[in-house]
Amino acid sequence: MAKAMREPTFWILTALAQQARHGYGIIQSAAALSEGQVKLQAGTLYAALDRLHAEGLIEVDHDEKVDGRDRRYYRLTVGGVAALDAEVARLAQNVRTAGRQLAARPGRGDAAINPDLGPATA
DSSP: OOOOOOHHHHHHHHHTSSSOEEHHHHHHHHHHHTTTSOOOOHHHHHHHHHHHHHTTSEEEEEEEEETTEEEEEEEEOHHHHHHHHHHHHHHHHHHHHHHHHHHTSTTTOTTSEETTTEEOOO
16 A cells, blocks of 8 residues: 655645646645645745655746746656555545445444545535
């Protein structure tokens, strides 16, 4: 079984899944995608970007200067896509397993949870 990915890493890679982004763009995207549950701090982000770059999961897409300030854009590598795919599969398996356990709990009934989708919505 694959090792669990740290939550900030998951959200950084997820933020880069569709397009290259600069640091502040990654922070904004992670917050939006997580519906405000994840608020990456700049120090955490840049340390993680350095680590992910060293691990070959992301690479520099390009640099630009905006209002006199440098912006570095990052994108996923093939390895980064594979790592995010593996984490998505690992999390999905965990959700299915927990869902089956909850569905089998006495008094829960089938309407409480769909093991493939998570909690039922009203």
